[in-house]
Amino acid sequence: MTKTSSINRAWHEKNRMPANANFEQRVKWHMEHKKHCSCRPIPKKLVEEMKKKGLSL
Numbered sequence: 001m002t003k004t005s006s007i008n009r010a011w012h013e014k015n016r017m018p019a020n021a022n023f024e025q026r027v028k029w030h031m032e033h034k035k036h037c038s039c040r041p042i043p044k045k046l047v048e049e050m051k052k053k054g055l056s057l
């Protein structure tokens with residue numbers, strides 16, 4: 001059995017990204033997301049914004 005992408009569907013079902021998520025919401029979502037699921041990385045743009053604001057992963 002090979003895992004190409006490990007998506008935690010159960011987590012995604014319970015944790016939908018709000019349609020008009022602001023910066024803080026997106027950061028929070030991705031922080032939780034990376035703990036539970038690795039279907040996709042944090043977008044570079046968001047990482048850049050986090051660095052600017054002095055937030056670390």
Ligand SMILES: [Zn+2]
Pocket residue numbers: 007008012033037038039040
């Ligand atoms: Zn995911």
